[in-house]
Amino acid sequence: MKRTLTGIGICLAVLCLAALPAAAQKSNPPRPRVLVIGVNGMELDIIRPLLVEGKLPNLAHLIKNGTYGKLRTTSAPNCPKVYSTIFTSTPPAEHGVTGFLVNGITANTHMLKEEPIWSFLSKAGVTVGMANVPATFPVMPVNGYMVSGMLTRGKDCEDGVLCAPKLTEVEGGKAVYPDSLKQELLTNVGDYYIDCSRMPAAEELKGKETEVINAWLAKVDLIRAQQTKLFEYLLTNHPKDFTFLGQSCEDRTGHWLYPIQPFNAGYNPKINDVRLNAFPNQYIAMDKVLGTILKHIDENTYVFMISDHGIKPLREFEETNPHAHMDHEKTTPVIAKHDFADGDDVPGSIVVMGPNIKKDNRLMGFEASVYDIAPTLLHIYGIKPGPEMQGHVLTEIFTSGAAPVKTASAAPAPAEHSH
Numbered sequence: 001m002k003r004t005l006t007g008i009g010i011c012l013a014v015l016c017l018a019a020l021p022a023a024a025q026k027s028n029p030p031r032p033r034v035l036v037i038g039v040n041g042m043e044l045d046i047i048r049p050l051l052v053e054g055k056l057p058n059l060a061h062l063i064k065n066g067t068y069g070k071l072r073t074t075s076a077p078n079c080p081k082v083y084s085t086i087f088t089s090t091p092p093a094e095h096g097v098t099g100f101l102v103n104g105i106t107a108n109t110h111m112l113k114e115e116p117i118w119s120f121l122s123k124a125g126v127t128v129g130m131a132n133v134p135a136t137f138p139v140m141p142v143n144g145y146m147v148s149g150m151l152t153r154g155k156d157c158e159d160g161v162l163c164a165p166k167l168t169e170v171e172g173g174k175a176v177y178p179d180s181l182k183q184e185l186l187t188n189v190g191d192y193y194i195d196c197s198r199m200p201a202a203e204e205l206k207g208k209e210t211e212v213i214n215a216w217l218a219k220v221d222l223i224r225a226q227q228t229k230l231f232e233y234l235l236t237n238h239p240k241d242f243t244f245l246g247q248s249c250e251d252r253t254g255h256w257l258y259p260i261q262p263f264n265a266g267y268n269p270k271i272n273d274v275r276l277n278a279f280p281n282q283y284i285a286m287d288k289v290l291g292t293i294l295k296h297i298d299e300n301t302y303v304f305m306i307s308d309h310g311i312k313p314l315r316e317f318e319e320t321n322p323h324a325h326m327d328h329e330k331t332t333p334v335i336a337k338h339d340f341a342d343g344d345d346v347p348g349s350i351v352v353m354g355p356n357i358k359k360d361n362r363l364m365g366f367e368a369s370v371y372d373i374a375p376t377l378l379h380i381y382g383i384k385p386g387p388e389m390q391g392h393v394l395t396e397i398f399t400s401g402a403a404p405v406k407t408a409s410a411a412p413a414p415a416e417h418s419h
């Protein structure tokens with residue numbers, strides 16, 4: 001049902017634009033360009049020392065020339081739950097994607113009960129491109145393209161949780177919209193891995209820890225290189241007003257290779273001393289991806305780098321469940337996690353740079369939350385947030401408290417949707 005309505009929304013986009021006040025049509029200013037980069041579980045405790053060491057030059061550039069700070073997240077945060085809040089500015093209980101599994105079924109877009117940002121934008125005539133964003137499988141129609149990311153189901157991983165299916169191995173739904181783009185990607189990008197690899201199980205690791213860790217990290221490098229090629233291709237050949245790209249290998253690595261100390265819960269020298277820099281290295285690699293992406297923007301583009309939550313070493317005293325130190329499959333010995341009951345223990349982060357964005361500005365405490373992302377992005381396009389949205393426009397990040405486009409001038413009525 002939702003799908004159909006989103007489709008109708010896109011068809012109505014022309015009408016919505018026609019409904020703009022005559023003055024707005026006459027001047028016809030170019031629509032703002034926005035690039036959102038979502039990094040799953042970006043952890044400031046790891047990021048900050050790397051910034052000091054000068055190992056994240058591109059992120060440092062964003063921070064220096066923009067506004068940054070913590071991003072308050074939901075309680076017991078995890079990727080599908082928080083991303084769906086980012087998409088809709090509504091609590092998990094309302095948008096319906098409450099975790100990796102909802103009533104035993106892997107989180108998917110059919111469960112989304114509130115209208116996501118790509119639908120608001122598409123209806124207003126904004127061109128949208130999304131790739132590798134978690135919890136966007138099966139893809140939904142947009143005024144542009146959508147290529148799914150983490151939680152895409154596929155061969156040998158039918159449950160769709162933490163899989164790494166290749167584009168040709170996707171099962172149980174479509175990973176690419178429009179259909180024609182799939183072959184184009186296979187031809188020009190190749191049959192790439194859609195998501196980061198599942199973490200190895202304790203059984204696989206036993207007795208050959210170093211070998212398994214090195215092989216797993218090598219595959220992460222391969223996956224990131226393929227995804228970077230995908231981003232490059234899409235940014236070059238399908239530029240859009242609004243682009244949303246995702247990264248998820250960093251978090252996956254942190255769960256079991258966080259550089260913990262011998263006194264941390266779950267410490268196992270056979271695993272945790274093998275590649276001490278494995279997790280920080282993910283951010284160094286991420287920064288290179290960021291550099292590649294930033295080559296495609298100009299000084300008038302807004303760049304939002306956001307993470308859904310952080311990730312911290314385990315704290316034994318909070319857990320009584322013997323499986324608490326295993327991953328979602330209950331097989332990998334994890335040493336860091338993010339689904340702590342108090343989400344403020346593992347905040348996400350936000351860095352914004354662009355025209356009218358305050359430079360060298362830091363948000364203190366929890367001025368910004370995952371609920372504020374969608375209203376703020378819509379505000380940049382002059383689109384009124386839906387009445388169900390619970391976040392606020394982050395006016396504090398804009399110079400003189402104003403965004404460049406007048407709010408509400410292009411505000412279409414939010415579509416009703418149901419399941």
Ligand SMILES: [Zn+2]
Pocket residue numbers: 041251252255338
């Ligand atoms: Zn995680």
